[in-house]
Amino acid sequence: MNDKVKSVVIVGGTHGNELTGIHLVQSWKKNQREKDFSDFSVDYLIANTEARTANKRYLEHDLNRCFKKIDLENPSLNSLEQTRAKEINQLLGPKGAAKTDFILDLHTSTANMQINIVLTRIDPFHLQLAAYLKQQLDNVVITSEIELMDDHHFLESIATRGIVIEVGAIPQGALEYPCFEKTQSAIEVALDFVSYYNHSNNDQVTLPDALDEALDLMSYHSKIVFPVDDSGEICAVVHPDLIGKAYPQIKNGDVLFKGFDGKDILYQGETTHLAFINEAAYYDQKIAMCCCRPARFSLETCLRVD
Ligand SMILES: [Zn+2]
Known part of the structure; x- marks a missing residue:
């Protein structure tokens, strides 16, 4: 048996001026898209509401650098974003024993990054998920750090499973349909994968079309x-x-x-x-x-x- 994914959270606005994720999360919430998925729950979160109001990436600290466990447990870190990180950790986590099984964190880039799927973990779940996204969608590029951090600072690291979906090029503080559509497609494919994973007996996921043997x-x-x-x-x-x-x-x-x-x-x-x-x-x-x-x-x- 594999460890099923029972709860998914889709996060927008970790960076307050990346509007695609914010509006996508609001749109999904309004249209109750969580009802499309029967074998896991889907919840939504706008992460940095204050930076969103100010139309800035962040106000005091980059929120997506505030989620190291050691920092979340440090009471002397109390800037606006450090405090918000602790709140989010209570809502979705706590990191290390999280109530959320899978976090999709939505970002955009002003650079032409195509549909960039950022991996902070190399394991059967994440490699197969990334390979499935590449199989199902055009212009998907998987990126990762050369040295994976044990205690990562990204929001998605609160849960044991998570990815960043980062689409570009799009200006900060702007919306464009192609970027919205690509982000939405990536979420839908990722959630389809979760369903296949949940219906598989072990870590090797049974999919309609076999994946390539290796992931680039x-x-x-x-x-x-x-x-x-x-x-x-x-x-x-x-x-x-x-x-x-x-x-x-x-x-x-x-x-x-x-x-x-x-x-x-x-x-x-x-x-x-x-x-x-x-x-x-x-x-x-x-x-x-x-x-x-x-x-x-x-x-x-x-x-x-x-
Ligand atoms: Zn971002």
């Missing part, structure tokens, strides 16, 4: 910051050739930035792929993009096979 994902390994001048101000922009690209490969000598003086600045380093290109949410840290490389995991053993 993109694994983050580093970040690239903007060039700055002597006073620390950004003095170049992401090269126009890279704007709007989804996970392009870049090699030594390719264009990377364009200075305000119009001169090209070239990439120096080993061949890699780029993600979160010109992500608006990362300008506060002067991060211009992230670097990732392909990795392949066996669905049977959950081990890397590339």
Whole structure:
């Protein structure tokens, strides 16, 4: 027997200016979409209501960095978001013994991330779920950190199962139908998978069409910051050739930035792929993009096979 998923929570507005998830959650609630699913409960949560009202990502701390168990248990952490994280942990968790079995946390990106499914766990449930999303939908990219954290800081880490669904490109504080539709499709496919999982006898899920034997994902390994001048101000922009690209490969000598003086600045380093290109949410840290490389995991053993 596998460990059934009995309760699912769909979260929007973990970042207050990512409107797709907020409106999607409200729409599902209004239309009582939870009634479409018979073998598990579906509940909804708008996570950062204050940041949503202010149309900001966050007010004091990025809420999606506040869910390490050690931080949730630390009484001296009491900013607006740190306090809200503790409230959410009581509502959906508590982390480590959560009443919620599966959390879908909805995000958007200003970069062309396609339908980015972020995995913070590599196990049979999550690898098969990711492979099923890739099988059922176009333009799904699975991403993960190269080193998985034991005590992750994401909201979805409250439950033992969870994913981030992050669709882009879309501006902060705006809605567009394609982004809404892609996010909604990803939720529907993920919940279909949960039904198949619940009806399977063990961790190997029985699906109408067999999954590929291995899952290809993109694994983050580093970040690239903007060039700055002597006073620390950004003095170049992401090269126009890279704007709007989804996970392009870049090699030594390719264009990377364009200075305000119009001169090209070239990439120096080993061949890699780029993600979160010109992500608006990362300008506060002067991060211009992230670097990732392909990795392949066996669905049977959950081990890397590339
Ligand atoms: Zn977000």
